[in-house]
Amino acid sequence: MPNKNSKLLQVCIIGSGPAGYYTAEALAKEENVRVDIIDKLPTPYGLIRGGVAPDHQKIKGVYRRYEKTSLGERVRFAGNLEAGQDVSLGELRELYDAVVLALGAPKDRTLGIPGDDKLGVIGSAEFVGWYNSHPDFAGLDPDLDISTVVVIGNGNVAVDAARVLAKTPQEMAASDLAPYAAEKIHAAPISKIWMLGRRGPLEAKFTPKEMGELGELQNCITVTDKDQIPDLTEEQLAALPLVVRKNMVHLKAFTGNRPEAGKKTLHMQFYSKPAEVLGEDRVTGLRLEKTRVENGNCIGTGEIFEIGCQMIIPCIGYRSVPLEGAKFREDWGCFDNQDGKIEDRLYCTGWARRGPTGTIGTNRPDGHQIAARILREVTPGGRPGGAGLDALAGRRGLEIITFGDWQKIEAAEEKAATGEAPRVKFHRTRDMLTAARR
Numbered sequence: 001m002p003n004k005n006s007k008l009l010q011v012c013i014i015g016s017g018p019a020g021y022y023t024a025e026a027l028a029k030e031e032n033v034r035v036d037i038i039d040k041l042p043t044p045y046g047l048i049r050g051g052v053a054p055d056h057q058k059i060k061g062v063y064r065r066y067e068k069t070s071l072g073e074r075v076r077f078a079g080n081l082e083a084g085q086d087v088s089l090g091e092l093r094e095l096y097d098a099v100v101l102a103l104g105a106p107k108d109r110t111l112g113i114p115g116d117d118k119l120g121v122i123g124s125a126e127f128v129g130w131y132n133s134h135p136d137f138a139g140l141d142p143d144l145d146i147s148t149v150v151v152i153g154n155g156n157v158a159v160d161a162a163r164v165l166a167k168t169p170q171e172m173a174a175s176d177l178a179p180y181a182a183e184k185i186h187a188a189p190i191s192k193i194w195m196l197g198r199r200g201p202l203e204a205k206f207t208p209k210e211m212g213e214l215g216e217l218q219n220c221i222t223v224t225d226k227d228q229i230p231d232l233t234e235e236q237l238a239a240l241p242l243v244v245r246k247n248m249v250h251l252k253a254f255t256g257n258r259p260e261a262g263k264k265t266l267h268m269q270f271y272s273k274p275a276e277v278l279g280e281d282r283v284t285g286l287r288l289e290k291t292r293v294e295n296g297n298c299i300g301t302g303e304i305f306e307i308g309c310q311m312i313i314p315c316i317g318y319r320s321v322p323l324e325g326a327k328f329r330e331d332w333g334c335f336d337n338q339d340g341k342i343e344d345r346l347y348c349t350g351w352a353r354r355g356p357t358g359t360i361g362t363n364r365p366d367g368h369q370i371a372a373r374i375l376r377e378v379t380p381g382g383r384p385g386g387a388g389l390d391a392l393a394g395r396r397g398l399e400i401i402t403f404g405d406w407q408k409i410e411a412a413e414e415k416a417a418t419g420e421a422p423r424v425k426f427h428r429t430r431d432m433l434t435a436a437r438r
């Protein structure tokens with residue numbers, strides 16, 4: 001008797017972030033494809049839930065699209081299942097015709113300077129995960145009884161971290177900032193936040209909308225140094241990419257700002273390369289070298305200066321975590337692949353494929369391309385797919401969280417919200433599981 005599943009192409013996607021969902025969305029257009037998206041958390045959507053800033057709910061709204069994919073009959077969410085722990089990649093490759101690594105890049109890149117492991121140096125993956133209720137980081141409990149924070153990086157993650165530290169409770173009222181983080185941040189006596197970049201304003205990676213927000217903070221004045229923002233003619237401005245041009249307008253405006261008594265100051269400083277974290281066990285300051293930029297390259301000038309601070313948040317990029325059975329490039333910080341293919345029947349997409357670059361939308365063509373490649377290259381092999389995964393989970397006593405279970409978690413989080421807040425997120429896996437079982 002032929003196996004009734006023999007014509008179905010069984011695909012497992014590891015990771016339910018944007019890259020995983022865009023891949024599933026494209027695969028699910030084909031009638032003969034069945035997709036299981038597994039995630040180590042009981043909750044889907046990756047950094048949409050645990051990374052994107054809690055006061056940027058509009059951006060988080062993209063999850064509605066992924067929800068649609070999950071509610072279709074060809075895609076299944078299987079949460080609370082960690083590849084490499086609960087189930088090995090080898091086992092998944094036996095159960096499915098193709099496996100896609102969409103694991104993201106959850107580890108911080110380190111500064112790589114003396115003292116970067118001192119207490120008070122907290123990478124953005126940890127810090128952002130903490131204020132976003134990610135179960136891996138909810139226990140971080142940073143010491144915020146401090147006056148000065150240095151945020152290192154000139155991208156939107158640095159802007160997010162600085163803004164969340166700068167905003168008032170009223171400004172965060174419509175957010176889903178973790179209540180334990182809100183309590184700590186809003187009670188913190190922080191008066192000065194530095195945002196440092198090694199290069200200049202023309203090379204910065206943040207986007208104008210995020211820059212604009214820094215000019216509208218209720219209780220924080222954003223300042224830039226006049227001598228660091230070039231005086232460009234109309235013609236020179238017009239020659240710049242639109243994003244840079246718009247950023248320059250904001251940065252120029254900030255040069256006219258002055259610190260105000262009773263308000264926090266966010267000082268954006270360019271041409272500053274971290275050289276050493278100062279302090280005994282705990283951070284007391286940062287030593288830096290002034291730089292100049294030549295042909296896009298950052299060159300140290302030898303001029304050293306110091307900033308006193310009690311906390312440093314490097315926002316300088318991320319790395320993927322290797323998974324046994326998949327080739328990994330230490331130098332890239334992600335999986336070894338050629339156009340998304342690692343080897344036969346094994347693919348990667350999103351940040352696990354290309355590193356931590358681009359926006360949420362960048363993962364769409366990436367996911368769609370991998371889906372097209374799988375449909376071209378892999379034929380159904382009569383593998384058991386989801387039924388096999390369920391049987392394995394049953395044998396191991398693993399509790400798989402379905403999309404229906406997740407919807408119960410989501411409903412409980414929404415019910416717990418008060419005022420303008422959209423939800424109060426669970427930050428402990430056991431509480432999520434309890435809500436799912438209700």
Ligand SMILES: Cc1cc2nc3c(=O)[nH]c(=O)nc-3n(C[C@H](O)[C@H](O)[C@H](O)COP(=O)(O)OP(=O)(O)OC[C@H]3O[C@@H](n4cnc5c(N)ncnc54)[C@H](O)[C@@H]3O)c2cc1C
Nearest residue numbers: 015017018019039040046047051083103104350351359360
């Ligand atoms: C702080 C921050 C803020 C951002 N803000 C914005 C923004 O405002 N706008 C924007 O366009 N982009 C933003 N981005 C970028 C955007 O979030 C990424 O482009 C996108 O999330 C990458 O998608 P991904 O699916 O590759 O990875 P992720 O979103 O990280 O998803 C990976 C998933 O894999 C799961 N996983 C990991 N390991 C395992 C395992 N072993 N087994 C099972 N599951 C596993 C994780 O739990 C996670 O759900 C932001 C990024 C960060 C870090």
